[in-house]
Structure formats: structure tokens, C-alpha cells
Amino acid sequence: MKKVILLLLLAGSLTTPAVAQHSFSIQYALGFGGTINNYITSTSVRGATFEYKIYPQPNIAIGIDAGWNHFYERRAYDTYTQGTRSLTGVQYRYANAVPIFATFDYYIQPGNKINPFVGLGIGTIYLDRYVDMGIFRVSDDEWHFGLKPEAGVLVSLNPEMDFILSLRFNNAFATQDSDQQNFMTFNIGFVWK
Amino acid sequence: MRNKLFAFLLLVSQMVLWGCYLEGPEYTEELDLVYTNYHDQFDFQSRGTYAMPDSVVKITGEIGAPEYLNFVYGAAITQAIAANMTALGWQRVHKDASPDVQLLPAAWSTTTLVGGYWGGYYCWWYPYYCGGGWYYPYYPVTSYTTGTLVMTMVDANSLATDSSKTVVWTGAINGLLGYSYDIDRITNAINQSFNQSPYLKTN
Numbered sequence: 001m002k003k004v005i006l007l008l009l010l011a012g013s014l015t016t017p018a019v020a021q022h023s024f025s026i027q028y029a030l031g032f033g034g035t036i037n038n039y040i041t042s043t044s045v046r047g048a049t050f051e052y053k054i055y056p057q058p059n060i061a062i063g064i065d066a067g068w069n070h071f072y073e074r075r076a077y078d079t080y081t082q083g084t085r086s087l088t089g090v091q092y093r094y095a096n097a098v099p100i101f102a103t104f105d106y107y108i109q110p111g112n113k114i115n116p117f118v119g120l121g122i123g124t125i126y127l128d129r130y131v132d133m134g135i136f137r138v139s140d141d142e143w144h145f146g147l148k149p150e151a152g153v154l155v156s157l158n159p160e161m162d163f164i165l166s167l168r169f170n171n172a173f174a175t176q177d178s179d180q181q182n183f184m185t186f187n188i189g190f191v192w193k
Numbered sequence: 194m195r196n197k198l199f200a201f202l203l204l205v206s207q208m209v210l211w212g213c214y215l216e217g218p219e220y221t222e223e224l225d226l227v228y229t230n231y232h233d234q235f236d237f238q239s240r241g242t243y244a245m246p247d248s249v250v251k252i253t254g255e256i257g258a259p260e261y262l263n264f265v266y267g268a269a270i271t272q273a274i275a276a277n278m279t280a281l282g283w284q285r286v287h288k289d290a291s292p293d294v295q296l297l298p299a300a301w302s303t304t305t306l307v308g309g310y311w312g313g314y315y316c317w318w319y320p321y322y323c324g325g326g327w328y329y330p331y332y333p334v335t336s337y338t339t340g341t342l343v344m345t346m347v348d349a350n351s352l353a354t355d356s357s358k359t360v361v362w363t364g365a366i367n368g369l370l371g372y373s374y375d376i377d378r379i380t381n382a383i384n385q386s387f388n389q390s391p392y393l394k395t396n
Contacts, residue, residue, distance in 0.1 A: 072216050077223075079389050086389045088227040092217055132217065134226035134367055135339055 025051040027189025031069035034183035046070040058110035071095040098126040121148035125172035144172030162191040225368035227385045235361040240293035252301035277387035282395040304338045338370045
């Protein structure tokens with residue numbers, strides 16, 4: 001997967017004029033919703049996204065982004081029954097999602113103070129999930145093929161920095177051993193150009 | 194530049210603050226587990242008598258005369274089991290009085306040592322390779338002890354070819370042993386094991 005991302009970046013850079021602008025962004029990512037709610041209903045308040053983009057044209061950007069969201073939920077003392085077996089205790093559920101995408105973004109009003117955009121990311125999402133009950137742990141981790149549609153807006157603060165707000169849908173497709181998983185993130189951060 | 198630094202610090206501080214909330218168990222009893230399973234072909238309702246020893250066997254893994262839990266724990270455990278069985282309609286009888294089932298409680302504890310290390314694996318064994326001069330390796334070691342109580346109910350009238358009896362119900366409780374309130378926790382867990390086994394109720 002790393003090779004694919006590097007090749008995409010390289011291909012992007014080869015078609016980029018030498019004077020193409022580039023940017024770096026750090027965002028806080030609030031994770032919520034999606035099928036991951038079947039496993040953990042709580043919102044992920046621990047998350048971040050890092051992006052690097054190259055602009056071959058003012059209204060187009062290609063780049064790479066990597067993020068992390070940590071989900072956690074404490075399920076109250078309860079009984080879980082399967083067939084003739086019943087298990088009672090407090091459950092602690094954890095999930096870490098690490099999306100890594102090659103991205104393509106289209107900007108609707110480049111140069112304006114408010115610049116909406118839509119984008120698509122293609123890459124991978126690493127999902128690491130585990131359940132603690134008593135002193136025992138059940139865990140599984142998986143690399144999924146991932147897609148990430150995104151819509152947001154850039155607000156220009158000064159010629160070198162933008163404020164960014166966006167909504168992302170991170171979709172991790174099913175693998176042989178794991179069902180499809182997805183979740184959304186509300187991203188807020190800064191872009192340095 | 195100052196703006197960039199300010200924005201960056203703002204974001205980092207937000208993330209650090211969000212990261213400060215606690216996760217995982219805070220109290221020992223949050224690690225208590227109760228497990229039950231039963232034989233779905235066994236008709237509990239048509240039975241009504243059981244036998245149970247007054248002591249709880251302590252599983253030590255050593256061959257020899259059986260050891261028993263100390264009286265304080267053993268009596269609390271058998272009393273809690275007996276109270277629950279009575280509430281479900283069972284009558285306790287002597288083991289020679291042809292009981293329908295026999296209930297056998299047994300317990301054991303396991304201590305696990307957890308060793309950390311400082312300076313990497315090689316510093317444990319080859320301190321002179323670690324640089325910065327020779328020193329004794331320092332590795333803190335902690336331990337935790339878990340206790341397990343298993344209540345096994347067997348059909349006293351089953352005739353297995355290997356002379357063992359058919360297990361018709363199992364209740365197991367497991368938790369981290371502390372220094373106090375363990376009897377209350379054990380009693381609560383025993384009660385829970387019967388609460389989640391309503392099929393044990395007899396006529």
C-alpha cells in the first residue's frame with residue numbers, strides 16, 4: 001500500500017508545474033456514526049488528520065493524508081448470552097482507525113475568501129479493535145481497502161494560512177475476515193500554504 | 194510565523210486535553226466475571242435434591258491429600274450457594290441419601306508476574322552493551338493475583354463408562370483478588386451466577 005501511495009504522489013508531482021503550490025494541514029478529527037457504531041456507540045473525541053497537498057492548478061489538489069481516530073466505550077455490567085452459555089461483566093471496547101489515503105480535491109472558488117471543495121481519497125484503513133472483559137481480551141486487526149469522499153470549506157485567514165472545516169466519510173470495505181466498517185469525521189484545523 | 198505557532202499550539206493542546214480522560218477499569222470489582230453453562234438435555238425441573246460438601250476444594254496442581262480454602266472463605270461460599278439453591282427450590286441432602294445432583298465447588302488462584310524493562314532488551318542481559326558505562330539493569334516487576342471459583346453440578350445418577358459423572362451445570366467466577374471486600378464480591382458473583390441460570394429452578 002505504501003508503494004501505491006508513493007507512486008500516486010510521484011505521478012502527481014511529475015505532472016505538476018515546477019511552480020505548483022503545496023500545502024500542509026493539521027486537523028482535529030471528531031469521529032462518529034457509521035457501522036462502527038454497532039461496535040462502539042460513543043463518539044471518538046481523540047483524532048487527528050495530517051495532509052500534504054500539491055496544486056497543479058488553482059482549483060485542483062492531489063496529495064496524501066493520514067489520520068487516526070480512537071474509539072472507546074465502557075459497557076455497563078451486563079449479561080451476554082450465546083446458546084447455553086452466559087457471561088456477565090463490564091465490557092471495555094476499543095477501536096483504533098488509521099486511514100491513509102491518496103487524495104484528489106476540487107476547489108469551487110479558488111482565490112476567494114471562502115472556498116468550498118469536494119474530494120475523494122483512495123487507499124487503506126487499518127482497524128484495530130479489542131474488547132476487554134475481566135482480565136481477558138479478544139482482539140482483531142485488519143487492513144481494509146478504503147475510500148473517503150469529503151466535502152468542506154476553506155476560509156482564508158491570510159495569504160499563507162487557511163482555516164479548514166470538512167466532513168469525511170471513511171469507508172473500509174469488507175475483507176475476508178472482517179465486515180465493511182465505516183465512520184464519519186468532522187475535521188477542523190489549519191492549512192499552511 | 195507567530196500565527197502559525199499559535200495555531201499549532203492550540204491544536205496540540207486540544208488534542209492533549211481530549212487525551213486526558215480515563216479509559217478502562219478503575220475499580221477491582223469491574224474486572225469480575227461470571228460465566229455459566231448448562232446441559233440443555235437435562236431436565237432440572239424434575240429433580241429436587243442435591244448434595245454439596247461443606248468445604249471448598251483448593252486446586253493446587255499438586256498430587257496428594259486435597260487442600261481446602263480457609264474456613265472464612267469456604268463457609269461464605271458454601272452458604273451463598275446453599276441459599277441460592279434453596280431459593281430455586283432445591284433441598285440439600287447428605288451425599289449418601291441418593292441426591293439427584295451433586296454440587297462441587299473448587300477454587301484456585303493464579304499470580305502473574307509482569308516485568309517491565311528499562312533501556313531495552315539487551316540491557317536486561319548484557320548491561321555492559323548499553324553504553325553510558327556499566328550499571329545494574331533496573332526492571333520493575335509487578336504482579337497481580339486472580340481468583341477463580343468453579344461450581345460444578347453433576348448428575349448423581351449418570352453412569353458414564355469412565356466412572357465420571359455428567360456435568361449438567363457449571364458456574365465460574367473470576368476476578369482480581371484484592372485485600373478487602375473479596376467475600377462480598379465472591380458472594381455477589383455467586384448470586385449472579387444463579388440469577389443468570391433461571392433454568393435451574395425446580396418444582
